Amino acid sequence: MGSEGIPSANGKTALRVKALESVLLEKGLIETAAIDELIDMFENRIGPWNGAKVVARAWADPDYKKRLLDDGTAAIAEMGFEVIQGEEMVVVENTPEVHNVIVCTLCSCFPWAVMGLPPVWYKSAPYRARAASDPRGVLKEFGTEIGDDVEVRVWDSNAELRYMVLPERPAATDGLDEAALARLVTRDSMIGVTKLAAI
Numbered sequence: 001m002g003s004e005g006i007p008s009a010n011g012k013t014a015l016r017v018k019a020l021e022s023v024l025l026e027k028g029l030i031e032t033a034a035i036d037e038l039i040d041m042f043e044n045r046i047g048p049w050n051g052a053k054v055v056a057r058a059w060a061d062p063d064y065k066k067r068l069l070d071d072g073t074a075a076i077a078e079m080g081f082e083v084i085q086g087e088e089m090v091v092v093e094n095t096p097e098v099h100n101v102i103v104c105t106l107c108s109c110f111p112w113a114v115m116g117l118p119p120v121w122y123k124s125a126p127y128r129a130r131a132a133s134d135p136r137g138v139l140k141e142f143g144t145e146i147g148d149d150v151e152v153r154v155w156d157s158n159a160e161l162r163y164m165v166l167p168e169r170p171a172a173t174d175g176l177d178e179a180a181l182a183r184l185v186t187r188d189s190m191i192g193v194t195k196l197a198a199i
């Protein structure tokens with residue numbers, strides 16, 4: 001199975017969190033509910049925020065977008081987000097013609113560097129199997145309707161190669177700066193299971 005070992009996203013932070021968790025649990029200072037809260041924070045709030053900043057910059061800066069699509073690993077590192085050695089990041093762009101979805105059919109490989117921890121459903125057997133065999137059906141379950149004229153591409157991650165979706169920029173966001181744009185980006189849109197709604 002995958003060699004997921006150490007999360008590459010904020011690797012040092014993740015390790016510190018783990019170490020802290022062990023110590024605090026051992027000393028009976030915190031309960032698992034508090035741990036769950038920490039995980040939720042890492043999984044849902046801190047992690048995807050890196051990816052959101054990458055996406056926002058790509059939307060705002062065409063040169064950066066080109067670099068990102070050409071060499072995701074380098075362009076993400078350029079933003080100061082550490083990609084663990086030996087992992088390549090590939091960024092795939094959603095357009096009106098192509099909709100991309102990422103999965104790890106084998107286990108749960110995920111772009112830690114930009115998205116933190118994978119959601120539970122991403123690691124589930126049904127998602128892993130069906131994202132590959134019936135991506136449109138899976139997307140529908142996420143409330144995402146993809147027109148028949150749009151090509152759906154599924155990218156199977158592995159330990160060495162991790163994908164991230166560059167979602168389409170929502171309409172009517174011309175006046176927003178990068179920070180405001182980043183706040184629109186969701187984790188699920190960077191996995192490709194949802195699209196970003198117009199604001």
Ligand code: FE
Nearest residue numbers: 002107108109
């Ligand atoms: Fe995996």
